[in-house]
Amino acid sequence: MSGAQDGEVRRFLLPDLGEGLTAAEIVEWLVAVGDAVAVDQPVAEVETAKAAVQVPCPFGGTVAELHGAPGETVAVGSPLVSVHTHVGDPPEAPAEPQAPAAPDGPVRSGPDAEATGGSVPGAPDGGGATGSGAVLVGYGTRPEGPSRRRPPRRDATGEAPRTTASAEPPPRPGGPRGQRAPVISPLVRRVAREHGIDAASLTGSGEGGLVLRRDVEAAVAAAPSAAADPLVPRARTGANGGGALRPQSAEPVPAAAPAPAPDRSPAGAERVALSAPHREMARRMARSRREIPEATVWVDADATGLLELRTALNEADPERPVSLLALLARFCVVGLDRFPALNSRFDPESEELLRPPGVELGFAAQTARGLVVPVVGAAHALTTRQLSAELGALTEQARAGTLPPARLSSGTFTVNNYGVFGVDGAAAVINHPESAIAGMGRIVDRPWVVGEELAVRPVTELTLAFDHRVCDGAEAGAFLRFIADCVERPARLIGDM
Known part of the structure; x- marks a missing residue:
């Protein structure tokens, strides 16, 4: 995919800061609306469940919007900052790019560079041909070598799944029966199996459409009658013998979010936020x-x-x-x-x-x-x-x-x-x-x-x-x-x- 054109407002989505973390809390903004930012310049300090890190922006321009205030939690894949790219050459990048992760490993983000504001070598870009030197996978440019990204999965008609711009990474539907479901964690597979859920039929909310445990739990909550009693036999429907929760259409049906639990806290109780x-x-x-x-x-x-x-x-x-x-x-x-x-x-x-x-x-x-x-x-x-x-x-x-x-x-x-x-x-x-x-x-x-x-x-x-x-x-x-x-x-x- 090509990058954004000159003068376009580009959103930098919060990348996966390592170890599969799903969210980070904004500690402090290092820039303000109207500030000029260079490629790989840190724009925010965030605190994950494991460490406080500074997040660099993979493209240069002028800050158009900050998505969140200090103390708010931002999910991985959600907008962190919007930048109006410069027309012409980008600002000078720092001599030594700063990355949010320690030398122990790179920082990862969503696989779709265009949806997350990334650049591709040789493609027109809002900041010119020079891209980010930071190790944000999915952002910036690579010095050489072909991309290691896999092509998007295709449905039964051979068409690539449609995507729309949103705060969430584009979902990756599960392939036809016999393909490996977009699930990495053995625990997620086990929880799905125990509740009669076909993980391949779920729309993953993780990076690149990865099915996470919360996706399985949402599917269980959306089908209480099928998951409430482990002694009730799981229904089998369809010619392929798939589980009852497998959609019959090519497009997966997103699981409905469970209803919020009623507030049972005592009157006058103080709520203390945890770090x-x-x-x-x-x-x-x-x-x-x-x-x-x-x-x-x-x-x-x-x-x-x-x-x-x-x-x-x-x-x-x-x-x-x-x-x-x-x-x-x-x-x-x-x-x-x-x-x-x-x-x-x-x-x-x-x-x-x-x-x-x-x-x-x-x-x-x-x-x-x-x-x-x-x-x-x-x-x-x-x-x-x-x-x-x-x-x-x-x-x-x-x-x-x-x-x-x-x-x-x-x-x-x-x-x-x-x-x-x-x-x-x-x-x-x-x-x-x-x-x-x-x-x-x-x-x-x-x-x-x-x-x-x-x-x-x-x-x-x-x-x-x-x-x-x-x-x-x-x-x-x-x-x-x-x-x-x-x-x-x-x-x-x-x-x-």
């Missing part, structure tokens, strides 16, 4: 409780050896201190090598365990923006001091809100130090889609039997919440017992550290 990270954590924890059959084991341990080890390490090299959380993390990394099931994931589609090659270690960090779980990459390859330094650096970034999205996902196991809150322990919620979380409570003096005598020792409680699908209680208990032995006698790890 984006808090909302994301709430959704993830709720999903974990729904989908993971978790169990918890715990054990008390004499922390004398642990405290002595930390003192000795810090006295030997005060410039590179080692924290208690780092020692717990080291014990867990070694333990996961012996009990790898706890470092795996359960795939509900294949009913198999997905076992990664190493440990991507998450840890709970409390920040002013809410609870987040930064991830230490390749924790199994770090020394204890390196692990402690990485935990400290990621904690500071989390509190400053500068962690890239890639550092807030892809964890395989999580550790937590509940002791900083002054509590003995917790029955923690597993960080979906991981399979386990280990924690340590406060260290407090308690009566403890040493040999055949009663003594006062620093004691801590260790806990492990685990997915009962990946292992049984015997393996989980053996892992936690190994961690407790390391806390009491850390010298046993010398051969493994």
Whole structure:
């Protein structure tokens, strides 16, 4: 497709800022109506469920309209800013283009460059032949090579589906029976199957017509009689034997939006808006409780050896201190090598365990923006001091809100130090889609039997919440017992550290 012509008002749609995020909250506008913007100039700072980022505009011109105010949430694929393109040459682009995502990965957006304001090499463009150098997929130009975009799906008559300009990305209808439905998530496919929904018949609201979980839930809500009772047989209609919800026409029928729930809040109740990270954590924890059959084991341990080890390490090299959380993390990394099931994931589609090659270690960090779980990459390859330094650096970034999205996902196991809150322990919620979380409570003096005598020792409680699908209680208990032995006698790890 060719770009817009000179002097045309072009809308820049909010791109996918990585990790499949579906919306972002406007924190601050960096431009105003009437301002001139250059290619790749940041126009807004937004906060996603994972990080605060600046979003660059992929074309230059004059700001015509800002779509939203600070504090409002904008969905991915909705207009963010409208720009009146210059007639003639565009403004000079910055020497070093800024992109909203960290170097860990590019920022993605909708696949249709024209609908989202993108440019195509060699095509006439509102900003001239020079396009964006930012890594916003679907925007800007490419230095060389053919496009990797797939051609649009065609219906039974061979016609490409019609699209109209709107705030939403153009929907991509499902193909004929036998083609792969526009669904990526195994969870979405499973939810659709459990409710007798044919995912290929739905109009996806995600990027490029991707069918998301909310699309399936809307279809379920639109057909309550078919989904209310799981014991009612699913009707089969049509010559092809498809499900009852499969449309018989070439064009898919959008699912009706469910009716809003009545307001049942108490009179005079105050509504407090949650931050984006808090909302994301709430959704993830709720999903974990729904989908993971978790169990918890715990054990008390004499922390004398642990405290002595930390003192000795810090006295030997005060410039590179080692924290208690780092020692717990080291014990867990070694333990996961012996009990790898706890470092795996359960795939509900294949009913198999997905076992990664190493440990991507998450840890709970409390920040002013809410609870987040930064991830230490390749924790199994770090020394204890390196692990402690990485935990400290990621904690500071989390509190400053500068962690890239890639550092807030892809964890395989999580550790937590509940002791900083002054509590003995917790029955923690597993960080979906991981399979386990280990924690340590406060260290407090308690009566403890040493040999055949009663003594006062620093004691801590260790806990492990685990997915009962990946292992049984015997393996989980053996892992936690190994961690407790390391806390009491850390010298046993010398051969493994």
